[in-house]
Amino acid sequence: MARVRKKQFIDTNVWEESKKRVNYIYDNFDKIVVSFSGGKDSTAVLQTVLKVREERGIKEPLEVVFFDEEAIHPTTIEYVHRVSEREDVDLKWYCLEFKHRNACSNEEPWWYNWEKGKEDIWVRDMPKKAIKEHPKFKKGMTIPDFSDLIYSRTNGRVAMLTGIRTEESLRRHKVIASKKHDSYIAQASRGYATFMCHPIYDWTSKDVWIAVSKFGWDYNETYDRYNQTKLHGRWLTQRVCPPFGEEPVRGLWLFSECFPNMWHKMLNRVPGVATAWRYGNSELYSNAKTKPEHLSYKEYLHVLLDSYGLKHRNQVKNNINKYIKQHYNKTNDMIQDNEPHPLTGMSWRFCCRCAMRGDFKGRQADYLTAQSNKELKKLDMTLEEARKRFGKR
Numbered sequence: 001m002a003r004v005r006k007k008q009f010i011d012t013n014v015w016e017e018s019k020k021r022v023n024y025i026y027d028n029f030d031k032i033v034v035s036f037s038g039g040k041d042s043t044a045v046l047q048t049v050l051k052v053r054e055e056r057g058i059k060e061p062l063e064v065v066f067f068d069e070e071a072i073h074p075t076t077i078e079y080v081h082r083v084s085e086r087e088d089v090d091l092k093w094y095c096l097e098f099k100h101r102n103a104c105s106n107e108e109p110w111w112y113n114w115e116k117g118k119e120d121i122w123v124r125d126m127p128k129k130a131i132k133e134h135p136k137f138k139k140g141m142t143i144p145d146f147s148d149l150i151y152s153r154t155n156g157r158v159a160m161l162t163g164i165r166t167e168e169s170l171r172r173h174k175v176i177a178s179k180k181h182d183s184y185i186a187q188a189s190r191g192y193a194t195f196m197c198h199p200i201y202d203w204t205s206k207d208v209w210i211a212v213s214k215f216g217w218d219y220n221e222t223y224d225r226y227n228q229t230k231l232h233g234r235w236l237t238q239r240v241c242p243p244f245g246e247e248p249v250r251g252l253w254l255f256s257e258c259f260p261n262m263w264h265k266m267l268n269r270v271p272g273v274a275t276a277w278r279y280g281n282s283e284l285y286s287n288a289k290t291k292p293e294h295l296s297y298k299e300y301l302h303v304l305l306d307s308y309g310l311k312h313r314n315q316v317k318n319n320i321n322k323y324i325k326q327h328y329n330k331t332n333d334m335i336q337d338n339e340p341h342p343l344t345g346m347s348w349r350f351c352c353r354c355a356m357r358g359d360f361k362g363r364q365a366d367y368l369t370a371q372s373n374k375e376l377k378k379l380d381m382t383l384e385e386a387r388k389r390f391g392k393r
Contacts, residue, residue: 009175014203016047016392022052022161022185027138029195030156034064035147035315036083036091038076038220038357039240040208047217050088061090065150065160067143068095068130069270070113071123071242073259073264074220079220084129089181093128097139098148103358104272104315106307112139123265129143153193159185164198167205225258228344244270296335304355316358323368331390342389345371 011089016320026032034049036042049062066080102111114126125371136149151158172210178181206339212219226232243252243266252273256263267273291300301320305313327335327346335341337348345368354364376386 014207014368017202018044018048018199019052019055021058021197023048025159025185025197026052026056026294028157029159031151032062033039033151033158033160034062035160035162036064036080037068037240038072038080038083040212040219040223041058041165041203042162042206043202043217043219043275044203044208045161046083046089047162047211048199053088061088063192064089064091065147065238066091066093067098067146068093068113069098069100069143070095070144071244071266072116073222073225073255074262075222075225075239076220076240077124078129079218079222081127081129082218084357091129091149093127093131094134094146095126095127095132096134096141097144099140100142100242101358102270102272103245104270104359106312107309108271109308110313113242121265121268123262123269147196147236148194151194155193158194159197160194161197164201165203166201166207167203181196222258226254228255244273245384251294268269269382291352297352297384298308301348301355304352308358312358316355319364323351323354323364330387330392332392333390340368340371340392341373342375342381343372343383343386345369345373345375347371 014333034046036046041129046064053062083089084093097112097115100111100113102109111390112176137146186196211217219238239251243255255266290298305317308316323346327344330344331341333341335346335348338346340350349370374385
């Protein structure tokens with residue numbers, strides 16, 4: 001297991017450190033591209049890179065890629081359009097049939113934005129600037145997979161800069177903190193020429209908004225609408241991505257409240273939206289407390305898995321089996337029905353949570369860590385003490 005290093009605080013600020021990272025990237029890569037979503041974090045990356053280019057005297061426009069996921073707020077699209085009109089930006093607006101998670105339905109757990117043949121239920125009209133085809137794209141690719149393929153080795157070493165920040169995810173923090181040098185740079189999978197770079201990984205949401213205010217940056221006005229709701233000031237829960245995935249589904253209500261003209265189209269876009277809208281923040285979608293009283297969580301897990309078709313059932317089962325294997329790699333203790341294990345966080349209740357939420361991507365690992373930490377706190381025990389007491393002998 002990679003060693004995770006503790007945070008170290010230095011006598012500078014995230015703005016200056018991020019510019020140093022971008023300068024390092026310019027010194028060591030042949031092509032620089034910004035992956036832009038229209039959100040606050042990719043805005044911070046875009047503006048940081050543009051400032052560094054200005055200081056380095058670079059005149060040609062910065063290449064920016066935007067992967068349009070169709071079910072996006074009108075205010076986000078308006079902002080992306082404004083960015084595309086800047087003279088110092090060359091924005092590539094991709095509208096391809098990317099594969100996305102649909103957590104609203106177990107029967108149809110995936111959907112494809114801009115899917116051909118379903119134009120009548122598209123949430124928006126195809127943008128005029130859209131790039132509708134690419135020689136390396138095949139329907140069903142995910143955005144990360146396609147990002148690896150856009151640029152060939154003829155471009156040299158390509159740095160694609162993203163707005164990933166470790167504040168938003170323990171998993172992201174572990175990846176960054178496990179490296180001693182160039183921790184914000186990772187080569188894309190399968191040895192392609194593209195490297196994913198995260199120059200603002202140590203920024204907080206507060207840092208982003210301070211920069212927007214201090215430097216007078218243009219920004220996505222979707223956040224203004226969010227701050228008129230109960231999400232006021234809750235920066236980590238304000239997202240601009242499509243709301244059908246495992247985590248975003250609990251924000252479906254925001255579309256109905258903030259963008260009513262768009263909402264009626266979203267109701268017909270993917271199966272299960274209306275139900276997810278009503279119950280996305282209830283026990284049905286957020287945890288496994290709804291099991292019948294006469295069943296254990298281990299028994300209830302089979303009921304949940306049987307709600308999927310064979311193909312998707314096997315995908316969820318495979319991820320659950322990985323969690324089970326990880327548990328027994330650390331301890332010989334049996335998995336308990338309800339109580340999380342102090343060392344692994346594992347329980348059959350957790351497995352039900354994975355099955356209920358359709359954990360196709362293995363994103364519940366952070367929750368296991370949180371459950372383990374919670375149990376260790378109850379026992380007033382350090383992780384090292386837990387390894388000695390509960391670990392494999």
